[in-house]
Amino acid sequence: MNDEQSRPADGRASPPSRYDRRLLVAIGASTGGTEALRELLEALPADLPPIVITQHMPPGFTRSFAERLDKHTPLHVKEAEHNERLYPGHVYVAPGHAHLSVRPLPLLGYHAQLSEGEPVNRHRPSVEVLFLSAARAAGAGTVAIMLTGMGKDGARAMLALREAGAYNLAQDEASSVVFGMPREAIALGAVHEIVPLPQMAQRLIIAVEAKNKAINGP
Numbered sequence: 114m115n116d117e118q119s120r121p122a123d124g125r126a127s128p129p130s131r132y133d134r135r136l137l138v139a140i141g142a143s144t145g146g147t148e149a150l151r152e153l154l155e156a157l158p159a160d161l162p163p164i165v166i167t168q169h170m171p172p173g174f175t176r177s178f179a180e181r182l183d184k185h186t187p188l189h190v191k192e193a194e195h196n197e198r199l200y201p202g203h204v205y206v207a208p209g210h211a212h213l214s215v216r217p218l219p220l221l222g223y224h225a226q227l228s229e230g231e232p233v234n235r236h237r238p239s240v241e242v243l244f245l246s247a248a249r250a251a252g253a254g255t256v257a258i259m260l261t262g263m264g265k266d267g268a269r270a271m272l273a274l275r276e277a278g279a280y281n282l283a284q285d286e287a288s289s290v291v292f293g294m295p296r297e298a299i300a301l302g303a304v305h306e307i308v309p310l311p312q313m314a315q316r317l318i319i320a321v322e323a324k325n326k327a328i329n330g331p
Contacts, residue, residue, distance in 0.1 A: 130201035133328045134222040135254040136162035136321060137199075137215065139247040139274075141240030143169040143262025145290025147178065149310055150260065151185050154204065156314035159187035161321060163199035163223060165207075165215055167243040169236055169262065172209035179206040195227040207238035214246030223250060233266070240267030240294070244274055253278025254328065256320045258313065259304070260284045262294035272303035280320045285309050 138161065142150060146168045154164075170178060176192045182204070183190040193205040193213050199222060207213035211227040218224045226246070233239035240259075244267050247255045257274050259267060261284055275281050281304050283295040288310035298304050308316045 130160045130162065132160070132162045132201065132321065132325050133254070134162075134220075135251065135328060136324055137223060137247060137251040137255050138162055138164040138258070138317065138321065139215075139243055139255055140164065140166045140258045140260060141168075141244060141262070141267040141271075141294065142166070142260035143236075143240075143264065143266065143291070143294055145261035149284065149288075149290075151182060152310060153258075153260075153313050153317075154182055154186040154188060154190065157186060157188060157317070159202050161188065161318075162201055164188070164204040165193070165199065165213060165225070165243060165247070166204060167207040167213055167238045167240045167267075169238070169240075169266070170209045175206055175209040179204075182206070193225045193227065195225065197225050199223045199225060207243065209238070212238050212242040214242055215250045216246070217250050234264065236266050241270045243267070244270030248273045248277040248279065251279075254324060255279035256282070256317060256324060258282045258284075258317065259295045259298045260310075261289035261291055263291045264293050265297035267294060268297035268301055268303060271298045272301045275303050275305070280305055280324060282306050282308050282313065282316055282320065284313065
């Protein structure tokens with residue numbers, strides 16, 4: 114692997130991470146998700162495992178959305194690029210024109226894959242695609258979050274994540290702009306915890322810590 118491949122595409126150094134490279138955070142959101150993501154990310158520390166996000170958004174808006182988020186969090190937020198390695202301390206937002214999925218990168222964690230395939234659940238990017246790929250690539254190393262959103266995109270894939278050993282959180286109805294996507298995931302039995310948005314960052318950190326201990330021991 115050359116030097117260009119061994120550092121983040123944005124050129125910004127990753128902070129030292131105390132977490133296992135097999136850990137991954139996957140987040141799905143739709144209506145109301147832009148503000149929910151800002152509130153969540155601004156409360157997170159800089160050394161978390163890679164975070165991948167599918168937010169339903171039209172083409173042409175996701176890059177500027179990622180740039181805005183980047184100003185509100187110690188994490189480095191960017192629009193995902195095809196085949197780039199996923200680094201700790203970085204957040205990767207699905208482009209508005211493509212599905213985002215993750216694939217294993219032997220000994221190094223994961224890398225991003227972009228696809229302009231047909232819409233899934235009427236969406237491209239689709240939370241279903243992201244969550245299914247996380248179930249296959251990271252499985253029990255995943256912590257997944259379903260934030261506010263209309264419809265049911267990602268609910269069945271969140272159940273697949275749970276069956277693969279992931280730990281799943283969903284935003285509660287009171288703090289959701291639209292409770293559709295979280296409600297569908299909860300109804301399927303895919304969710305371990307239903308969490309108010311102001312508490313989501315803390316619950317995510319606790320879940321990541323628990324996953325890290327499960328993989329590596331105390």
